[in-house]
Amino acid sequence: MSESSSQFEKRKQDHIRIALDPRSQAEGLSGLDKVQLTHEALPNMNFEEVDSSTSFFSTKLSAPFFISSMTAGHEQAPEINARLARLSAEKQILMGVGSQRRELADSEARNEWKEVRKQAPRALLMGNLGIAQIIRTPADQVQALVESLEAVGLFIHLNPLQECLQPEGTPEFRGGYEAIEKLTKKLSIPVIVKEVGCGFSQDTLKRLYSLGIHAVDVSGLGGTHWGRVEGYRSSEEELLFQVAKTFENWGLSTVQSLLNAKEISEKIPVWASGGVRDGLQTAKLLAMGADLVGIAQPWLKAALENEKAVAELYEKLLLEVKIAMFCTGVQNVGDFKTKRVWKWHEH
Template sequence: MSESNTQFENRKRDHIRIALDPRSQTEGQTGLDSIELIHEALPDLNFKEVDISTSFSFLKTNIGLSSPIFISSMTAGHEHGREINMALARLSDRRQILMGVGSQRRELSDSNAAEEWSQVRKQAPKARLLGNIGIAQLIKTPLDGIRRLIEATEAVALFVHVNPLQEVLQPEGTSDFKNSLQAIENLVKFAQVPVIVKEVGCGFSVSTLKRLNDTGIFAVDVAGKGGTHWGRVEGYRSEESEMLYQVAQTYANWGISTVESLLNAEQARVSYEVWASGGVRSGLDVAKLCALGAKKVGIAKPFLEAALTGDMALENLLNRLETELKIALFCTGSKTIAELATKKVIR
């Protein structure tokens, strides 16, 4: 039975509310506490020389970015989410950072849902948006429908999120994942923008990363365990007496950590870019992940909390994150993100 608009709105409101609940966080499970950057007491550079800028390059497209930090995908397709996305898009527009949009699933069945992005674009014409569709929807949707999602957001790339645990624990979930790899390969051949496969908080194994190697994708965002756990989120949407709530408790710590997922990508020797997210809470966390090989690093919950407060809170958050990242470079003697990634600065 298809989900009504009212049910969809309620589900998305539940997601925002529960994602902000500390019980939904797998705090301390990112693996980042086991990573230490080596202090350089005599960096051979001035702090003002530190450059954290980077770019997003695909074929003939080259988009300059202020840093490797990007806003991870969160929510879309409902009234409350629209205001959040407008605030985040304005930040992307002002500060030259990438922004992943929430799932565009609703746009596949409701043509009016795409109007959200025309309103966002009026306020943030230069926002660097990354579209987003779930693998379960990709499998069943004609590729022309996916192209409309890309056009609606004027996206510079498209996330395909893979979320088996969330889907089986979600009352309205779609758990048909058969032919996933073929669907991704078909999309890559059809799409005119880069395709990025991402998890939603459970990470990637070596074998899965290897399986993706020949699909032609641009990147994988490992989105490991350590931040918002969508198995927990879906569980808390059910009553304590219900089976799905109880099953979700069993899987409350399921997944592969952010750090382990990055190390798995190194072991798999993948040919695509590796991005990282999942429990990233500071610019120092960003630096550690860049030193481990991540080309871009996504942050969600802190941006969501700030967006609910307003533009100034978002500016203050990004200023803090980028300052912390610059200090990590300076105190390891690294002038650029590329240097940080190539120097032996990890213990």
């Protein structure tokens, strides 16, 4: 059953409202509280020498964190995304756009991103489609979608639990591996496969790594839990609400998912997200081997406020990352690869 335009918009507005509800957060399950960075009392450098920049292919990024994909296609979305895109342009950090699923059926929906792009021509935007859409959509149509966005990369999101619990969900994943492999061969930009908050097992990662993708964003348990979000869209007496309760802690933690990825291969870039709320947690994931770290909910909160809040969040995150680097004796992001500055800290 296909959704009407108004049903789609209501679903997207529900998602934002519920994603900001503390009940939808898998608080304390990311594993990050068990990771401790090793304090360096005498760093052999000055603080101003700390370099937080990194790169995505030939593009220099000012920070090792990015704005994770969040929302699109409803009344609040253009303002939220314009604020974030302007920051992406000004500071040169990556920004994942919300799902472009609607654009496949409704070419008018592309106007939202055209307007955002007009306001932020230098924004580093990453396209975003779910695996069910990738399976059903010819590669040239996906190529046209990313071209209209002027995307620098494409996220393919995997969200089996969410699709099962969403009344309008499409849990049709058969042929997913083949579809990803076919697309990576035809697309002109890098493909990053991501979860949406339930993480990755080693077996899944092994199979994905053979498909020609650029990276995996492990997006583990610990932040906004989309099983919970979908559950809270139903009333308490409804079946989907009750089933969502059963699965409210489903998933592999962000830390475990990152460790799974690093154990399989040190060569394939790994991005990490899922419950990251500050620059110290960002530094922990970088220390454990993440190449880039994705943050979503804090950006959403800031973008719903105003432009100033978005700029202030960037400065806060950046300063926290740099202080964590200085206090572990790490001068640049690449040094995290060669120095072991973290350990387990069981409470």
